[in-house]
Ligand SMILES: Cc1ncc(C[n+]2csc(CCOP(=O)(O)OP(=O)(O)O)c2C)c(N)n1
């Protein structure tokens with residue numbers, strides 16, 4: 001597995017990566033607190049512990065690139081520039097929410113930010129991402145579609161269909177498997193024919209096998225930049241398996257007790273935010289600079305929580321709005 005041996009981005013990029021990871025962590029932690037207070041409508045799937053992957057890509061992507069993510073998509077949506085208020089508002093079913101409170105945690109979408117949806121059906125978005133990449137290729141727009149999915153998703157047919165299609169058409173798409181080592185409550189190794197669920201299958205599609213440390217933001221950023229550049233230059237798709245771990249359970253208040261305590265402790269110690277903070281200090285950035293970034297993020301999370309909490313539920317009149325592609329129901333009457 002590739003660890004941090006050859007990559008050292010400039011200080012500005014490093015501070016950006018840290019800032020994105022802090023924002024993701026702050027948002028996830030608050031989402032969990034709100035869930036435990038029964039203020040979140042429906043379920044939530046947190047990416048706490050997996051922030052380096054979304055942030056590494058977020059810092060490398062072009063503003064008009066496309067993101068496709070799963071129900072575990074708070075981090076991926078936030079790093080595209082969507083506001084914390086609209087994400088927390090959406091989780092809480094408020095009118096200020098990204099989907100005006102009608103979608104909830106699993107359906108964050110903002111086309112204007114290139115956040116092309118959070119998909120709850122495992123693997124479904126992989127073929128859709130390939131389609132978006134095909135559109136970008138056809139329009140010669142230079143955009144790249146980045147599709148994030150879990151380890152368990154590699155055992156679904158759509159994973160294989162999307163990869164084959166993307167290779168055949170040399171599409172500008174980057175498939176990123178966030179191997180957090182568990183599906184819902186089952187370890188991926190217990191139900192998978194190969195050790196590395198995505199990387200070991202890359203050769204079946206003529207792709208390079210890329211297995212990286214998904215908790216190291218520098219490593220993720222370097223691989224993201226290379227894959228995006230390759231796709232933009234017409235070099236076709238890349239499949240990256242980024243190894244990581246979710247700090248909490250699968251969803252809701254799942255305590256994740258099916259995981260050995262020592263394993264959880266080991267991975268919580270290898271926390272992407274913590275290791276990156278130490279690296280910044282080592283590189284000469286002052287403790288006070290980091291503290292300032294941390295308190296600014298905390299204030300941002302508090303302000304977003306306050307605004308979202310004060311936002312009313314959506315009005316009844318919008319129940320049918322945005323449900324159909326044409327915005328209305330005229331043609332069905
Ligand atoms: C087609 C389909 N089958 C089953 C499910 C139920 N389901 C929801 S999450 C999940 C586990 C997915 O695991 P993984 O791909 O590793 O993603 P993670 O939750 O770890 O991010 C399953 C089986 C679903 N949403 N869609």
Ligand SMILES: [Mg+2]
Pocket residue numbers: 150151152178179180181182183
């Ligand atoms: Mg998983």
